[in-house]
Amino acid sequence: MLYSEKVMDHFRNPRNLGKMEDASGIGEVGNAKCGDIMKLYLKIDDQGVITDVKFNTFGCGSAIASTSMATEMIKGKTVQEALELSNKAVVEALDGLPSHKLHCSVLAEEAVKAAVKDFYDRNGIPYDEKTLAASDMAEHAHDESGLL
Amino acid sequence: MYIYADNAATTKPSQTAIDAMVSCLKEVYGNPSSLHSAGQKAAEVLYQARVDVAQAIGADFNEIYFTSGGSEADNQAIRSAALTGARRGKKHLVSTKIEHHAVLHTLDKLENEGFEVTLLEVGPDGIVKVEDVEKAIRPDTALVTIMYANNEIGTIQPITEIAALCREKKVVFHTDAVQAVGHLPINVHDQQIDMLSLSGHKFHGPRGVGALYVRKGIPLRNLIEGGAQERGKRAGTENLPAIVGMAAALKEAVANMEENSKTVTALRDRLIKGLSHIDHSRLNGDPVKRLPGNVNFVFEGIEGESLLLLLDDKGIAASSGSACTSGSLDPSHVLLSIGLPHEVAHGSLRLSLDESMTEEDIDYIVNAVPEVVAYLRDISPVWEDLVKGDKDYVIQ
Ligand SMILES: Cc1ncc(COP(=O)(O)O)c(C=O)c1O
Numbered sequence: 188m189l190y191s192e193k194v195m196d197h198f199r200n201p202r203n204l205g206k207m208e209d210a211s212g213i214g215e216v217g218n219a220k221c222g223d224i225m226k227l228y229l230k231i232d233d234q235g236v237i238t239d240v241k242f243n244t245f246g247c248g249s250a251i252a253s254t255s256m257a258t259e260m261i262k263g264k265t266v267q268e269a270l271e272l273s274n275k276a277v278v279e280a281l282d283g284l285p286s287h288k289l290h291c292s293v294l295a296e297e298a299v300k301a302a303v304k305d306f307y308d309r310n311g312i313p314y315d316e317k318t319l320a321a322s323d324m325a326e327h328a329h330d331e332s333g334l335l
Numbered sequence: 336m337y338i339y340a341d342n343a344a345t346t347k348p349s350q351t352a353i354d355a356m357v358s359c360l361k362e363v364y365g366n367p368s369s370l371h372s373a374g375q376k377a378a379e380v381l382y383q384a385r386v387d388v389a390q391a392i393g394a395d396f397n398e399i400y401f402t403s404g405g406s407e408a409d410n411q412a413i414r415s416a417a418l419t420g421a422r423r424g425k426k427h428l429v430s431t432k433i434e435h436h437a438v439l440h441t442l443d444k445l446e447n448e449g450f451e452v453t454l455l456e457v458g459p460d461g462i463v464k465v466e467d468v469e470k471a472i473r474p475d476t477a478l479v480t481i482m483y484a485n486n487e488i489g490t491i492q493p494i495t496e497i498a499a500l501c502r503e504k505k506v507v508f509h510t511d512a513v514q515a516v517g518h519l520p521i522n523v524h525d526q527q528i529d530m531l532s533l534s535g536h537k538f539h540g541p542r543g544v545g546a547l548y549v550r551k552g553i554p555l556r557n558l559i560e561g562g563a564q565e566r567g568k569r570a571g572t573e574n575l576p577a578i579v580g581m582a583a584a585l586k587e588a589v590a591n592m593e594e595n596s597k598t599v600t601a602l603r604d605r606l607i608k609g610l611s612h613i614d615h616s617r618l619n620g621d622p623v624k625r626l627p628g629n630v631n632f633v634f635e636g637i638e639g640e641s642l643l644l645l646l647d648d649k650g651i652a653a654s655s656g657s658a659c660t661s662g663s664l665d666p667s668h669v670l671l672s673i674g675l676p677h678e679v680a681h682g683s684l685r686l687s688l689d690e691s692m693t694e695e696d697i698d699y700i701v702n703a704v705p706e707v708v709a710y711l712r713d714i715s716p717v718w719e720d721l722v723k724g725d726k727d728y729v730i731q
Binding site: 199215220221224226244246248251288 | 636637638640641644645648657658659666676677678681714715716717718719
C-alpha cells in the first residue's frame, strides 16, 4: 500500500472539512500548478484558543489527509501551541507518508501558520516572522515514472 | 462490484494464455538451444510462437525477436538504428513529444551521447501531422520513431502515411505499437513499417515479454550480449512460457479483433457520452481516431490521485496523469503537449476498457464518477475560486 491506514482514514473521512463564514483567520497555501492547495479557517476566542477549525483542499490523498490531521492537532489548542505544530509531527501522527509526499505535510504546517498570520494581521497583533516560518522544507520528488 | 478499467496499464491474462503457459511450464522444460529431444521440442514450440506472432502483424517469422517487453524492444530498435545511422554519418533522430518514456528517455540518452533529436509537437487533438514529419526529415536523419497509438489519450497516429514517407525518403521508421497490437489491424509489410515494438501484457498475455519486429535487410544491433539466442541479436535463455503465453494471447486477440473492437468501441462511446455531462470537463484526444478502449477526461478544479482513490473505494480501477500519481512534480507530458495547463492536467482520469466489460459496468462508472467529482469540487479551494469568478474556467 502506498498509504498507511491512518492516511486512508483521514482521506476517506476528513475531520473538520468545510468552510467557515466568520473565521478569525484564513490561510491559503500551495499552488494549483503543482497540484495542491490548502485553505484553512480558524475560529479563535479572546483567550487565543482555537475553538474551531475548517479546511478545504485541492490535492492528492496525502494532501487531504495531512490537512485533516493538522486541523485535529490544533483544535482546542492556543495559537502559540498551534504555531509549534511541525510537519514532522503531522507525518508521525499519520503513521508516515511516502517520501515523495512529505511536501504535503509541510504545506499543512504552512497552512496553519498562514491562518495564524492572517489572524494577527487582522487584529494588528505584532509577531516575529521567524515563528511563522515553516520548520522544514521537504523537497518535491523529481522521479518521473509517468503513466504505463 | 469491481470494475477493472485500467487495461492500458496492463490486462488480465486470458484463459488461453494461462493454459498455454502452464502447459509449457510443465511439459516443455528443455532449453531450445539443446540438441536432445527435450530441447528440440522446446525449439519447435518457440518456432511456432514466432510464427504466430509474425502472422499477427503480417511479418515473416525470421523478422521477430523476442524481448523482455515493450521497453526493451523500444530501447533496442532506437539504439540500433541510431548506431547504424551514426556509422554512415547520420546522427539526427525524429520523434514526437507524446511518446512513452521507454522512447523519450532512450532519445534523451542518445542526445547526451551526441545525437540530435527533433521532438515533434502534436495538435490539440493529440495527433502528429505528416507534413511536420516530412519537414523534420533531413539528409542526416537516421531514424523516425513515432508511436502507433498513445497510451494515455489513445490517439492513433497516421502511421501508414508516415511509414510511406520514410520509405520514400529512405529513412528507417520504427513504431512503438505496444498499445495498438492486438487492438488495431496491423500489417507491417503492407504498411512499410521497418521496426515495430509490441508487449505481451497489453492484449491479455503475460508481463515481462515482448517482441521487436525488424524488417529483413535492416541491421539490428544487440542491447544484450551473450549466447546466440534470437539469431544472435538478443542473448539469454528464452522465457518460453511467457513467449508462448504472449503468442497464444495475440493469436486470440487478432482472431477476435473485429468483434472485440465493435463491442469495446460501443462501450467507449457510451462512457464518453455519459461523462460529457459533467460540466467543465473535456475529453482528451481525438474522439474518433482513438483506441477502441481508451477514455481520457479532465475535470477542472480537482486532482487526479484523490479521484482515483475514491473511485477505487467504489470498486473502479482507473488511472490518472496527475503529478501525484506519477511521483513527479509535473503532470503527464502528454496532457501538457495537447495544450492543457498544469492545473487542469492534474485533474485527468483515464479509463481503459476491454471486451469483458458490460453496459452495466459502464453505467455504474457513469454514475460514480460525477458523484466523486462533485465531492472533490465541493472541498476544493480551486473550484471555489472558479465558482466565485475569482478565476476563469479553462474548460467552458
Ligand atoms: C506505448 C507504450 N510503450 C512502451 C511500454 C512499455 O512496455 P513494457 O511494460 O512491456 O516494457 C508501454 C507500457 O507499459 C506503453 O504503453
